[in-house]
Amino acid sequence: MTFELNEDTRHSLVAAIAAAEVGHRAELRVHIEAICDGDAQLRARQIFGDLKMHETAEDTGVLLYLSPESKKVAVFAGKGVHQAAGEALWQEAVSRVAQGFRDGDGLAGLEAGIGIIGDAMRRCAPGEDTAGDELPNEVTTS
Numbered sequence: 001m002t003f004e005l006n007e008d009t010r011h012s013l014v015a016a017i018a019a020a021e022v023g024h025r026a027e028l029r030v031h032i033e034a035i036c037d038g039d040a041q042l043r044a045r046q047i048f049g050d051l052k053m054h055e056t057a058e059d060t061g062v063l064l065y066l067s068p069e070s071k072k073v074a075v076f077a078g079k080g081v082h083q084a085a086g087e088a089l090w091q092e093a094v095s096r097v098a099q100g101f102r103d104g105d106g107l108a109g110l111e112a113g114i115g116i117i118g119d120a121m122r123r124c125a126p127g128e129d130t131a132g133d134e135l136p137n138e139v140t141t142s
Contacts (some may be wrong), residue, residue, distance in 0.1 A: 003068040003106040020118025026060035026125040027135040036067035044076035084124035
């Protein structure tokens with residue numbers, strides 16, 4: 001699973017995040033790190049906390065985590081959306097990202113996963129985002 005996070009790729013992902021955040025009260029971020037030595041879900045949970053994503057007004061943050069060199073993907077969601085979406089939906093997003101990498105188009109896979117998460121957030125946290133854009137629409141790395 002090779003992936004180059006260059007300026008164009010970053011711009012495309014930020015645009016996908018912005019589109020996914022329309023029509024609901026949740027917040028989405030993408031985090032990419034080359035190597036994940038342990039469990040991707042535990043690492044995603046740690047980064048979720050490090051990025052203070054749990055501090056959104058309704059704990060509706062969602063993190064899409066990718067470790068291309070370790071071939072690992074995970075989604076971690078705050079309490080405000082995790083249960084409402086259900087594990088199968090988060091797994092669907094992970095599967096779409098992984099499929100994109102298997103097909104040789106990691107960007108398309110990430111964009112598809114982001115789209116699935118956006119659809120889920122519209123169902124689980126519908127309504128006007130009265131708290132505003134609480135987290136920056138960005139791709140973080142470590």
